[in-house]
Amino acid sequence: MSVAAVADLNQKFSIPGHVRFAAGPGGLIVAEVANVHATSTIALQGAHVMTWQPRQQRPVIWLSRFAKFAPGKSIRGGAPICWPWFGPHATEAKFPGHGFARTVAWEVVGTRALRDGATEVSFRIVQDAATKAQWPHATEALNIVTVGRSLDLALVTRNLGGSAITVGDAFHTYFEVSDIRQCAIHGLGGCPYLDKVGGGKKQQQGAITIGEEVDRIYLDSVADVLIDDPGYRRRIRVTKRGSRSTVVWNPWTEKAAKMGDFGTHGYRNMVCVESTNAADDVVQIPPGAEHRLWVRYALEPLG
Ligand code: BG6
Numbered sequence: 001m002s003v004a005a006v007a008d009l010n011q012k013f014s015i016p017g018h019v020r021f022a023a024g025p026g027g028l029i030v031a032e033v034a035n036v037h038a039t040s041t042i043a044l045q046g047a048h049v050m051t052w053q054p055r056q057q058r059p060v061i062w063l064s065r066f067a068k069f070a071p072g073k074s075i076r077g078g079a080p081i082c083w084p085w086f087g088p089h090a091t092e093a094k095f096p097g098h099g100f101a102r103t104v105a106w107e108v109v110g111t112r113a114l115r116d117g118a119t120e121v122s123f124r125i126v127q128d129a130a131t132k133a134q135w136p137h138a139t140e141a142l143n144i145v146t147v148g149r150s151l152d153l154a155l156v157t158r159n160l161g162g163s164a165i166t167v168g169d170a171f172h173t174y175f176e177v178s179d180i181r182q183c184a185i186h187g188l189g190g191c192p193y194l195d196k197v198g199g200g201k202k203q204q205q206g207a208i209t210i211g212e213e214v215d216r217i218y219l220d221s222v223a224d225v226l227i228d229d230p231g232y233r234r235r236i237r238v239t240k241r242g243s244r245s246t247v248v249w250n251p252w253t254e255k256a257a258k259m260g261d262f263g264t265h266g267y268r269n270m271v272c273v274e275s276t277n278a279a280d281d282v283v284q285i286p287p288g289a290e291h292r293l294w295v296r297y298a299l300e301p302l303g
Pocket of ligand 1: 074097098172196215216247249274
């Protein structure tokens, strides 16, 4: 991180009452958004939303207290971007799981104060020889982050090349809950899912409750997903477009302990509800076309 880089970003893109840039943890440069609706911190590495907290509310996005902040390392928590593939690479076992977007530099392309008081910050992935070795296609990726009463994220993939590309992607978002054992996740009832813990293809009956490791890819999932949290007396609503699959993940005790950046009890206060294009739900983008994965996260009171 260089002081000059932060000063340059502030000169070009800071907006009083909305956004400024600073050196964040581990020397990562972050956009600090603070407006009338909410606060949010976004690392330029990965265009990674680390926090989002509406005014007068608890944080909505979970960030591990043991997260590691270092160049080239993915941050445990927040809203990591999986791109241009989700999970393991289809053919190259050496390539990083969930793609490289979350561990490389992104640049700021613009900031805007919106009429309703929200703040928009847009990022573009920076490609270099290492990323091109794993993804030899002329492709642009943008993350357009809107921090307001809701948190809206748009991951835009543009095919700038001459042949079709196939992309998998996700907002692998970690949500903060009072106690996952008391929560219920609605909106996936009736969906078939691939069970990565127990194996096989199953069908969801009713709401999801979590009392053990859960790692599932829900297919044919386009409806809103609701995380009902009686402890915090709130519901988190996940609305999405451009995604036909949803991953629900909680590592529970043993897996979390092995990961090294979760802490012992971290798994109790989080759940990942990931709006994805995963498994067979990949996206073909013809030359000159674009694909947009869009999500909105919003809070509602719960009785
Ligand atoms: C989820 C996967 O999307 O991400 C899990 O379904 C995986 O299998 C989890 O463990 C976390 O992945 P990572 O690479 O951030 O440790």
